[in-house]
Amino acid sequence: MGRTRPGDAGAKVLKAASTLFYRDGIHAVGVDTVAAEAGVTKAALYGNFGSKSGLVVAYLRERDRQWQEEIDRITAAHADPRERVAAVFDTYEAWLSRDGYRGCAFLNATSEFPDPADPVREVVRHHKTALHSYLRAQLRHSEPERAEALADELMLVLEGAAVTSVVAQGPQPFHTAKRLARTLTG
Amino acid sequence: MGRTRPGDAGAKVLKAASTLFYRDGIHAVGVDTVAAEAGVTKAALYGNFGSKSGLVVAYLRERDRQWQEEIDRITAAHADPRERVAAVFDTYEAWLSRDGYRGCAFLNATSEFPDPADPVREVVRHHKTALHSYLRAQLRHSEPERAEALADELMLVLEGAAVTSVVAQGPQPFHTAKRLARTLTG
DNA sequence: CAGCGAACAGACAGGTCTGTCTGGTGTCAA
């Protein structure tokens, strides 16, 4: 009884995978579980993504895409580059709060995939590079010659707040992070 | 042919577990592999640690103990509190370099064990709390009333450098981190 | 209305995981 239109299975699998992989960890979740949660058969899952690795990469790409949309929203909502930087910190904090403080999905994936040559790690590098570029581009307006170094520093603070929030089980580190970011950006 | 003295098995297992768990990830390494690498039977492993979870906790406790020794060495080698803080950053960087940029074992374990109530997570919290306390204690000498906030900030920078080094596949982020730390501690 | 593609249902293979159990072997201490 295929009560859904063809082509929907991929999206449903991706949504279920996103929830389960993020919440429980990638290695800890089997494809059977993902398929069941998505209300889809394993055959449909493999037909859409080829393998579990393929699904994992798709999961991270989708997260990156969503984050990119968030960045676009920030850019549209704030004209001042310094406000945009602040909004990045706020958004990061809001994401972590919404998702129950399990930290950055990309850093978690990095912990689970030790091989730097793994496609998963390439998606992570792409994501982090894009974030760094965005920060640097914003900082170029106010501090042209310090933009690169400042972006490096803000990335450290941002990542530090993300992982520390998990250990601390709460967003308190973001108060520190935002204060520090304000100090640095002047 | 028991060619080693009784009581050695536990230490050999712990050493093998430390190498394998850190390098490949905890979930990715089976107890058979650990026992084989240690040159010990599975029965001996279970006799010493009770379960894989028990072994994982022992592995992290051992890492914490080694780190504590490092802290003691730093304290003995430097009388100036500010030098001690700098030495913590250097030591962190050296550990990561030695271990092939797989990051902080405690943060990696946090990624693999989502449940905050898990004994593994308690060891992680203990470790991070101890480090924060040490930094705060040192900072109290030079900046009594800012010690707490400064320790918070340095922790963010330190953790940020640790995870960013993994993504970047090199210790470059520690240059940024140490520069930032020097700026903050004045 | 005919046919094709996509999903369904569910069994199946082959491997790995944690954890246990039996029986043999070596060492040390009483």
Place this chain on the structure above:
DNA sequence: TTGACACCAGACAGACCTGTCTGTTCGCTG
């Protein structure tokens, strides 16, 4: 010398993993 103890060697159970396969059913398109 005897007995306790820690370990070795390796089989075993039961669960779970990824990935494949057969056959069926639905909806869309030509």
